[in-house]
Amino acid sequence: MTWVNAELAERFDEIAALLELTDADRHRVRAYERAAEAVRAASADLSELPRAELTAVPGVGRSTADKIAQHLDTGRIDLLEELRARVPEGVRELTRVPGLGPKTAMRLHDELGVDSVEDLRAALDAGRVRELSGLGTKSEERLRAGLDRLGAKDQQRLPVAEAHAVAEALCAALAGRDDVVEVVAAGSLRRLRATVGDVDVLAASETDAAPIHAAFRDLDLVAEVLVAGERKTSVLTRRHLQADLRVVSPQAWGAALVYFTGSKAHNIRIRERAVRRGLTLNEYGLARSDDASLVASRTEADVYAALDLAWIPPTLREDTGEVEAADTTDGRAPTLPRLVEPADLQGDLHGHSDWSGDGKASLPAMLAAADEGGLSYWAVTDHAVGLPMNGIDAEGFARRREAIAAARETTALAVLDGVELNILGEGALDFDDDVLARFDWCVAAIHTQLEQDAATQTERILQAIANPFVNAIGHPTGRRLGQRPGYDLELEAILQACAETGTALELNGSPSRLDLPTDLARRAVDAGVWLTISTDAHATHELANLAWGARYAQRAWVTPEQVLSCQPVERVRQVVAEKRERLA
């Protein structure tokens, strides 16, 4: 069983997409999109919520509630089945072509019988597309280019750290110019989504924007110019990542930053709020609707304040409750969380040394780097023997224990004698309990047999959680960003077991993982489960992963109180001891 909210959200997204193709009222389409977002973000399991309370979810009305009930009862939604029957599968496929939207896709189907991407290519080759009214040779070229990009690398989202590197280079190139007073990367990069589809660069200039756009188009990093306007430029970088540039006056900086940071859902939400206050919000400012006089624009905080909102951290801007929490109407106190910051982390509870095969640095080197990074404790969790090639056996860990004792003499850090255990096929671990009992801290993680179904993976993890010496589940979903999705888990059962036993879930800060995903992390802390934010560092420079992990955790509304590695080492030892006492 997968998380029913996610399943319902997919159904509503599909309904919205199909409705758009059938030329339904756009507000009705938008209503289903909002319902999908609302259902996806809901922290309560909708199958357990009393039916009468479904409409209490903002964005879910009577009609949507009925469809949720129908899905839960019968596994199908009549409207969706009806729409699927009306819209050929091939037409939906066409809308994945960049630059080809629902209107044109339907016309291609109705007027030319185009029913698939292959059909479209054939129709283009035969010169039939340009015969349609309103479509000419330029449209033909655009569709051909779209077909070439379909499925190409630039259609995929990049892990945020890779996109960050591209953005840094683009920003640096503009920051050196005399006519640029400010430049940042906004968009999903600033919101720290785990993967990024394009880089949104915002620059401020007192003078003419044209030379800045021209310079942007001419950068060495740019492979192709997609859009070249007076106010907006879009390019494809050599890294196969799209990048957009907007240039505004410093006067408009705050409004533009809000607009360009998004998310789209957040922007729509606050623009609606503006309308209800007789105001209009766009990227140039917040203005009165009647006489267009400017109310706020220079800083983000100005814009939010004029909407009776506290400034909202970018990592929360997903329309999942942040606008309500920021409300200051009538002197109300905002209830935004005090989000975890990198500086809140006191220790790192998952890292490697060259004692195990894939570690790149010695234990003293890792400890020195952790110390320099401002931490007060570090758990060295080298791989155990079950991981072929890499792991250490019990005798090896005994020898390492001597090395740890020696290292403790030379560092101010508290060093935890740790291990990263392998959760084996049936949920067994590498060592018996008498060996495990000698460690200060045990992370258990799945590294093999990633293809099993949700029930099997869940059972393996539950077995590990039930062990009195397992203190955290490492990279819980096993996802590798840009490479493979995580395995399905029955998270409710895992959260319940973690809460009952005092076992933490790791938020792995490696930019290739960022695992737990946001929605799972938010449900974990809501369920009262400890989170650890860890580096999984295999080299000294990877201790910087703590910052990625902490900032990513903000997206799940995580506060320092909910993170075990934000507590002093004494508290960590206490949590370890309590679980042993409870389960031994």
Place this chain on the structure above:
DNA sequence: GCCGTTTTCGGCCCGACTGTTTTCAGTCG
């Protein structure tokens, strides 16, 4: 289809760019 300091109807975020449109529709973000 949802929603309400215009609350059971009549609205619904806003703008840039492109192409073929002589005044705007489609697409995107």
